[in-house]
Amino acid sequence: MAQDQKLADSLRYAYDEGNFENELEVLQKISEYESDPSIALNYSEILIEKAIKRSEYGFAHSGFLQKGNHLQSLGNYTEALQAYFESEKQADLADDNLGKAGVLISIADTYSEMGNSRNAKSYYRRGLKEIRVLNDSIVLGTTLLNAGDEYLKTKHYDSAMHYFEESKLIFQKLEIPIGLAYNYGNSGMVYAETGRDSLAEKNILAAIDILEELEDYHPIAVYLTYLSDIYIRKNNTEMAFYYADKSLSLARKQDLKKEISAAHLKLAQLNKAVGNFEEAYGHYENYVVYRDSIKNITAVQEMARLRTENEIAKKQNEVDLLAQKEKTQKAVMIATGIALLLIGSIAFGLFRRNKFISRTKEIIEKERNRSDQLLQNILPEETALELKNSGKVKSKRFDSVSVLFADFVGFTKYSEQLSPEEVVDSVDFYFSKFDEIIEKYKLEKIKTLGDCYMCAGGLPFPVKDHAQRLVLAAFEMIEFVRHFKAKSEIDSKEVVFNMKIGINSGPVVAGVVGTKKFAYDIWGDTVNIASRMESLSEPGQINISDSTCNLIREDFICEYRGEMEVKNRAVMKMYFVKGVKEKSRKSILAEANSSNQKGI
Template identity: 50%
Template sequence: MQLSNVCVSQKDQNKADSLEVIYNNSREARKDLEILKDLAKNSMDPSKQLKYSNELLATAQEKNSHDYLFIGYLQKGHALTARGDYSEALENFFKAASVAENQSELGLIKITLGDIYSLTQNHDRAIKYYNEGIEIIRQSNDSIPLGSALFNAGDEYLKNKQVDKAIIYLKEAEEIFKGLKYDYGIAYCLGTLGLAYAQIGRNEEAEANIQQAIQFLEKYEDYSPICEFLSGMSDIYAEKGRDSTAIEFALLSRDLAKAYGFKNEIREANLRLSQIYENRGNLLEAYKYYKEYIVYKDSVMNVSTAQSMAGLRADYEVAQKQAEVDLLNVQRENQKLVVISIAIASFLVCLLAFGLYRRNRFIKRTSKIIEKERNRSDRLLLNILPEETARELKKNGRVKAKKFESVTVLFADFKRFTLVAERLPPERLIKTIDYYFSQFDRIMEKYGIEKIKTIGDSYMAASGLPFPTNDHASKMLKAAFEMTEFVKETKENSLFDDADFEVRIGINSGPVVAGVVGIKKFAYDIWGDTVNIAARMESHSEIRRINISENTYELIKDEFQCEYRGEVEVKNQRILKMYFVNGVKESIKKEAV
């Protein structure tokens, strides 16, 4: 991970939002260099940052402003980096270097180039630029950029197992940030020092540091370093032999990285999962995660190859701006050496082309497998959650709870279930329950009703969500009558070997809150007094009968024949009337005919 010289916070985003209102309502603002600069620097959305950076560059070129050109290229590079477009990001950082006018700007560019090469695993170039940038920034006495540069260099050494050097750089960065009371930088240092301590066996210190860093960064919603720190926790527990906990942390890192599109973090989490499962002897799971690791690894390494080829150009363009950097020496080679070089290069290109061809074939095969698994997981998700809820979960990584003002909730259970269950073998019992509940599912699907869950022999469904309707109560009553008729016919005609059940149903209407609970084995559920009363209606019902509350009665009384059957006390000492529903009114039947 890298620590930016200027971290965008929610406060900065609020400033960007205010400026965006001015920008959208004023033509003059769209050409104001200062407004465009602030929008490009403070927007947390990479797409918006890229948009405003391009407009800043165009306006700066029109007005021939070198200062704003430098900022425009720099912010455009940052936006492209956030999107994973590293080659194009490098191009813009090179352009920023070409218009830099002082040592401070040049030092910033060198650190930024080090960040790019670090992301693409080019350790030598990353360390070269970091150390050159640090020497320049030390002369300017600018503390936060110096602390950020030292942190990034320490993180790079850590990635390459040079732990002693990493700790030296990270400790110096931490002292700078503590002196400035810069909590954001302190959190980064704490977490990364925790990763370093884990590598040298200081696991208790490592765990304490990482947990403290995660807790702080969650407040800032800075999820990229959190992903890496979660992976670090996975390594610590794997080292302790606690594989199950190690897998949980690695999965948390992977899922969070996928939710926010962090390719490097997705890659590393998949590699850790593959290694843990391989150590446990579960080769099938190990292969599954290694396959995904390869896909993300290739997407980054393709960029790395291109940047290595562009490295010479980077050295040249940046060196032009710094007298302390040696000029590139271009030496002429004799003709024989050129011919030999061309021959060797041609041979290597052929090898590379062949390798790329084989790799592309492998990627195509694995892509088909991954696509098949993705479609399978989508189908499973839709089988667990409503379609709208599933889409929201895939897009945002979480689901907001929603209130529905008027829905109808049904509870159904089987009479004498316990007695029957005691005499049936487990396999036959499950087969019997599945026979009934599968048909209930088909009935609910017919009327567009959402099945919520089953608990033992109890079946729960709700009509009128996730898409509100005006006829939710009527649909639920029609479905309930089909359920009772199905159970009756099955028993009377002996359609199933163990079909000896009788069903009773309770229904209530009113407001509910719906949402998804849990992060593992999550479930779509509903809550509220409406649900409790529906359960109470079911417990006071009778076999083959549908018992409804007065709330539902008021919604369906013009369509169905109802029989008043007394009152029942519900929560908070409330008294509700109950009704049996006997069927559709004759007038309604005639209209239907």
Template identity: 50%
Template sequence: MYFKFKAYCFLIGFFFIGFQFIWSQDQKVADSLEIIYKKGQTSGIARLELLRNLSFNQVNDLDAYIKYAEELIMLSKAENNFLYLYRGYLQKGNAHRLAGNLDLALENFFMSIDAAIKAEYKEGEGIAKMTVADTYSEMGNSNNASIYYEKAITILRETDNIIALASALLNAGDEAFNTKNYELALQYFEESGALFKEQDYLIGTGYNLGNMGMVYAEQGKDALAKSNINEAIAILEELEDYYAISEYLTYMADIYLKQGNPAASLNYAERSLELAEKYGLKKQISESNLKLAELHEQLGDLPQSYAHYKNHIIYRDSFINLENVASMADMRTNFEVSQKQTEVNLLNQQKRNQLIILGFTGLLLLTLFWYYRNISKEKKRSEDLLLNILPEETARELKKSGKVKAKKFAAVTVMFTDFVGFTRYAESLDPEILVESVNFYFSKFDEIMETYGLEKIKTIGDAYMSAGGLEDPKSDHALRMVKAAFDILEFVKASRIENHNNFTRFDIRIGINTGPVVAGVVGTKKFSYDIWGDSVNIASRMESHSAPGQINIGHTTYNLIKEDYDCECRGKLQVKNRGKMKMYWVHASKNV
């Protein structure tokens, strides 16, 4: 059995909080977000998003991973927010799975499925069913794993999440490999590999290459196996994703052993064990020890062979023990029974509450009389508030149907701004002064967006995100966004010179990109309008590769504004997880 693609790598999709975007796990991000967490100044959706990203990025501390996921679950229940409840259970399940606690992982994944269904979130339901399949696979229950993979793939084919679909296909290929159906495994891998390549999703490509390499190794195609696995290891080392590398290294050890090179084989097996022990990966520690036991036995070093085999048994038993395996068959049934009992208890409580409610009928009638006298004013206030949160057309749809369908837009221009050196100030300044300073800037940015008919999406920490072309018939959103960016630069520059209120003053970086996005509303009690897609991620990369006082744009935006603005080609710059991308500085307008 070989490594599963980690479903939670893409669960964040495109959400951000604090100072960075979250696409793949990054302990540095978790460390920076803990500063915000400890200040305790977030609430509502912002708090849920903070906990979600803290849990997701705790790659070096599984206990912290679980702690933040549990707090996310608790707050989601209090907010009656099934979307975040789904995410909390999913991340808690992933943490237990990494720790080798498969019984707890499966329990949380089933809860995640139920929460996703209640949230009417098809994509999440598909992803959660994939994690159930992954867990059954790791337990050796190939039949249940295959059933849940088919369920996940069927659901995900109905969604727009190509990465999730590709991951389910990749893991279904793993299951075919486990049953030695190598041709079926390669079929799954070829489809998933094409989808990852289409989406330019580097980490998925890495796993796909590694898994294909291991199929080739089993088929005796050693040259193809080595080529694919070495390429996969190179990609995953760059991404600092060591969980799969440890597994792939044991296969490299097998290949070199078959080729009569025990020294190289031993080296790969030792590297596998070193990585597994460093990151506390029980399953990989067990398998690496077993491989080293076999190698030392063949080399005639029986004491070393025995020592490694003993460690293999210890970690194997801690990873999957017989009691947990026996209890798995009844877990789902027990879970559903407990849910029914909860419903019965709730019904009894409701009957008791009816008697209490009768006593308050008179008070309720008086309250309703007051309410209807003031309803017009309150309705106007709520509508104004909704328009401050959502675009006008989206707000109308929400009022009419109570929900908003996600929409695809073929061309939207996205801008990100970021204050230079903000993190350093955040750690040392009084919170009130810092908030006043940021509010000073963002209030003006809001005015600028309104002037050019652009949509503010959100602010997170010192990051400001806006978009043009959402539900807007005009096609000049790229030009309007660049004009707004220059107004922002001028305002920031003037503020640094004048500084009437002695606020903290910053310099600013700006990044812009144009392309397709998906937009929609998340949340049930507290709505949040957001946009997702690769175009958004590229816009973030444009900002992070910009410079103080500069506007950095992608190639698509350049083609839309080059007749109106002087632009300087920066060439192709290396971007993490993206390869090389063409970028441009935007200078003065040609029409001035």
């Protein structure tokens, strides 16, 4: 709402000439007023760097907030969330309640752009409640406008107009042109959606006039597609094409991914209607490309990861505080020992102090043990111990290891039907059970890659029956997914998953990568072939290589599939594992339990 290109140009000139009194204030205004996101981002970064160096938390909050806003306008939602999290931290340091409320609204805007309407509306309601208490008219008007836009997208037109009308009164009273422009444009979209084309065109054209004068092109691209729709209904194909082409040209010039996608879709529909099928197909292909670049499962998982890391950071601060207390208490103990030698009369008081120190050390010891446990959850126990003692881990070669890849069939398709939270919960539900299964057979979880689960047998401690254990674990994974799928279908749930598994055996190299966020990983041709086994498997099946079959053929029923073409591998023999001999199951489980009792 604060964007004003003429003022931004004037301030940039003054800043470049060094003609200013308060450098941070000028940078803040440039990052707010500049309508070109790429330029605004540069000044936001400068503001952030200088504000943090001077411990000016309020300006740092503003810099991160504007950085997030401009990243969001470019469709970079993951980076925008990172900026908003930092903005919230700086607002908290500055004790700026209004700033924190603003971040709340920005998070709502991000959910809205990602298509998660339920969460967006929830954050808008929370944000409006906080802002009404703080009584800031500009922020209230902006939030009402954004909330109304969310209800417009979900076709709740009466609610949308209610928010727009309240917002319009605020901007008229404050005489803010850009606020009125957005109200005209969004109200015009409501009129267009409800068939009142004359009012729609009048309001949208009024909005475009104001926005062109202010050089704010982002909303114009949206409004132009609505004008195209209006002329389609008027059977004026020429004007419909004119406005759709104009929207696409403007969106490309400003690099507005979402608006580029919408304009391509509109042109695909128009060309199809007039029989230009080749043009229609080309525009539709471009629509799909830009749509998928905005909303995809990687971004969803990244959002969930960011929220998790934000919580971990808070817990880490608590642990750091306890560590600092430990250092302080050691100093107190030394001073206490000297005092005992000099002044025996205060022994009772020092005794009580020592008890306090002991209690504090117990707390710190618990936190240290918790950290050790967390490290062991990430790395094998032997590897974690080596990392603690030496600060690094040497890579090791294992001559005989079995590697398993498990992947859900059609996961991306199903994920598009779910909210980010539901995607994360679904993956966590299955992977938690898989963790229990591999623990049962004394195997090692390596990592997860989206909806792919990777584990191995025969490391970090070599065992002879690693392939047999891994295949038994694979059967339990398949059975768990099959059982839950059947239960979900009985309960009439819309989203159920199937799974396929691939296994290969051979030598690998294992080690730890990274210096901060450690990850235990394995490399080698064996791993690559295991991945190929999974990709060439079928739903509900365990596909194994010839090397794995040679290790397990005495204990399992293997069905030969023939020689199949493998990417970069010519042809390879493959087998489906169809069953396990009962005597073999018992002996493998007994061996796994025996290895565990021996400390392996």
